[in-house]
Amino acid sequence: xxxxxxxxxxxxxxxxxxxxxxxxxxxxxxxxxxxxxxxxxxxxxxxxxxxxxxxxxxxxxxxxxxxxxxxxxxxxxxxxxxxxxxxxxxxxxxxxxxxxxxxxxxxxxxxxxxxxxxxxxxxxxxxxxxxxxxxxxxxxxxxxxxxxxxxxxxxxxxxxxxxxxxxxxxxxxxxxxxxxxxx
Numbered sequence: 001x002x003x004x005x006x007x008x009x010x011x012x013x014x015x016x017x018x019x020x021x022x023x024x025x026x027x028x029x030x031x032x033x034x035x036x037x038x039x040x041x042x043x044x045x046x047x048x049x050x051x052x053x054x055x056x057x058x059x060x061x062x063x064x065x066x067x068x069x070x071x072x073x074x075x076x077x078x079x080x081x082x083x084x085x086x087x088x089x090x091x092x093x094x095x096x097x098x099x100x101x102x103x104x105x106x107x108x109x110x111x112x113x114x115x116x117x118x119x120x121x122x123x124x125x126x127x128x129x130x131x132x133x134x135x136x137x138x139x140x141x142x143x144x145x146x147x148x149x150x151x152x153x154x155x156x157x158x159x160x161x162x163x164x165x166x167x168x169x170x171x172x173x174x175x176x177x178x179x180x181x182x183x
Contacts, residue, residue, distance in 0.1 A: 007131065010124050039079060046072060064151040071144045078137040081130040 008017040022029045050072070052058075059065045102116065103109040118125025 011127060014127060039082070042075070043079070046075065061152070061155060064148060064155075067144060067148045067151060071141060071148060074137060074141050074144060078134060078141065081137075082134040 008014060018032070022032055050068070053065070053068070099113055099117065102112045105112055116129065118129055
């Protein structure tokens, strides 16, 4: 929220507003670094979570897994539009690939590019849209996370990967039998 108060989504002033956040706003560099590095660490946690799910076969819970895939895509979209914001431009590779993918959709490709990008180049309309998406998508992610947890617990799970909860428990026999026998 503090970053949003000082950011301007205009291609001529986007980078300057980020510099302003980092220099002029008290401790702005801390906010920016926590935002960027926290997002990077969040991705590491997500990849570890996916790896754990693959290892333990969590993909067998189809609804939970599919919502998790949607969550990953939402987080990636949020990160992409957020990465564009400070620079006021996309890499030519990213812009070309995504624009070509969208424009190749039959019947509505051009309309998709116009709606999402604001045109075939990055300008003020694009930055305004991306700023709105980067601000609103986290709320969608929270809703999808709640659905992810609801579907997980629908399987009756406080133990979703089915590990043996009493692995460290000493079995009654022979420990207690010998203890009773020998005193």
